Amino acid sequence: MHITFRQLETFTEVVRQGSMQRAAEAMRLTQPAVSLQIKDLEGQVGQRLFDRGGRRISLTTAGEQFLFQARKLLATLRETEDAMARFSRLESGRLTIGMVSAAKYFLPQLLAQFHAEHPAVEVRLRLGVRDALGAMLEAREVDLCIMGRAPREIPCRVESFAQHPHVLITAPGHRFAHAEEVPAKALADEPFIVREADSGTRAVLQEYLDEYRIQPKILMEMPSNEAIKQAVMAGMGVSLLSLHTLALELKMGLIATPQVEGFPRMRRWSLIHAGTYLSPATEAFRYFMLEHAESYLASLFPETFPTKPARPGQSRKRSERKTP
Secondary structure: OOOOHHHHHHHHHHHHHOOHHHHHHHHOOOHHHHHHHHHHHHHHHOOOOEEEEOOEEEEOHHHHHHHHHHHHHHHHHHHHHHHHHHHHOOOOEEEEEEEOHHHHHOHHHHHHHHHHHOOOEEEEEEEOOHHHHHHHHHOOOOOEEEEOOOOOOOOOEEEEEEEEEEEEEEOOOOHHHHOOOEOHHHHHHOEEEEEOOOOHHHHHHHHHHHHOOOOOEEEEEEOOHHHHHHHHHOOOOEEEEEHHHOHHHHHHOOOEOOOEOOOOEEEEEEEEEOOOOOOHHHHHHHHHHHHHHHHHHHHHOOOOOOOOOOOOOOOOOOOEEEOO
16 A cells, blocks of 8 residues: 555544545645545545545544554654654644633733744644543644643643632622622522533532532533623523633623632643653743743733742742653
8 A cells, every 4th residue: 555644644634524625624725635635545445434425424434443543653653753853953843732622712822922932833723621632642633732630541741830710700790799708608599500511610610519518500501611601691690610711701891700718719720741752843832831821821810819920931830740
């Protein structure tokens, strides 16, 4: 077989996007060019890799097995490129970052600063929940991830870079918004709007409820921070969200964060990566985040961080751990 790495990349992108049209858009190719590469690949393999029906396509049994092998080959190629790049220390190439949804509210601003310092690095972002991002790390589809908790059962390195506060939110006219302090037990009478069960935000809420022995009234479950904010602003209930998702709403007075017993709940933002080598571009971004992210996030909510953040270049304690 004379399979090219370009064909493997095209194949895995079609799987990821679920259609050749969307894969073509993501790769900046025409749909006929993508279709031709898949046709040539199937000819080389001697097997039909996709079942084509309707708007979406699905993998055949042979396609599922080929996907496993294709990801291993692409991961090996990526590690080889990274290892060779370290000899020249070129801070260029592609950097693919996975992130949970709460990170999209601050990461673009930091990426703008990073791009100004490293204009030769092409950055791509992938959004997902913790376990999905873990699968991307394991398949080497992303170079590193930005999240709170490490993925389950995946060997990885975790480096904390900033505090991550979570707060209770209400509509501005809610009775909690005008109280000096709200006892935790008062939340038992409130309808809650919550994130999905496998999200980090939901885990923080559940830990709080367990600690104060509160049985909440779950009004609805939503997979989107934006949908939750809209529901809270409409007066449907209260919720818990990352403070970093609320900058615009707080500035406009659309949402309140009342003083509630046990809040804010502090967590940490972390850089999570796997593999033997980090490419120069990935290493440059890692260093940039460890030096600049904490002070930037602290500047957005100075009332939550009364202590002076570390200056760029100033040493500070960082937590690292390896999952088994």
